[in-house]
Amino acid sequence: YTGKTGFELLSDQLKKLIVRHHHSVPVVVNDQVSVYDAITTMFLEDVGTLFVVNDHSLLVGVLSRKDLLRASMGNQDLSDVPVHIIMTRNPKIKVCEKDDLLLDAANKLIENQIDALPVVIEREDGLEVVGRLTKTNITKAFVELVKEDV
Numbered sequence: 098y099t100g101k102t103g104f105e106l107l108s109d110q111l112k113k114l115i116v117r118h119h120h121s122v123p124v125v126v127n128d129q130v131s132v133y134d135a136i137t138t139m140f141l142e143d144v145g146t147l148f149v150v151n152d153h154s155l156l157v158g159v160l161s162r163k164d165l166l167r168a169s170m171g172n173q174d175l176s177d178v179p180v181h182i183i184m185t186r187n188p189k190i191k192v193c194e195k196d197d198l199l200l201d202a203a204n205k206l207i208e209n210q211i212d213a214l215p216v217v218i219e220r221e222d223g224l225e226v227v228g229r230l231t232k233t234n235i236t237k238a239f240v241e242l243v244k245e246d247v
């Protein structure tokens with residue numbers, strides 16, 4: 098018997114959770130697509146966050162539901178506005194990697210008050226998007242932790 102309290106055991110379990118086992122498939126759009134098309138993609142793919150990539154498939158931005166709502170409030174034709182005009186761009190983008198602790202990624206979501214992080218691989222010329230880590234992924238991991246216990 099380790100003499101650890103239930104809380105310490107739970108905390109040990111939490112620190113074993115790694116991003117690679119919990120993330121979802123990323124949904125990306127090119128930076129030249131219109132706000133209108135991005136809204137369509139968000140509905141069709143049923144996600145709350147889109148990642149924006151350039152022609153080399155490298156991460157250049159993030160689009161949330163509110164970004165798209167905000168853009169819709171103007172009088173412009175949404176088919177004429179490319180998403181790179183309204184997206185959140187570097188250096189503001191928060192990311193995580195497959196080997197990161199789920200706990201560290203969760204902290205990033207909270208500290209930055211955001212719903213999702215792109216899971217990235219660092220390339221010579223930029224970041225390749227390989228996944229999407231959301232609050233839902235973290236909630237699921239939390240629930241699974243209890244299921245394993247019973």
Ligand code: ADP
Nearest residue numbers: 159161162163185189190191210211212213214
């Ligand atoms: P919503 O806008 O639907 O509430 P978020 O809370 O995720 O969704 O987004 C809030 C703001 O933060 C938006 O402007 C969005 O572009 C930005 N944002 C979302 N995810 C990230 C991220 N991973 N890195 C940097 N900014 C982000």
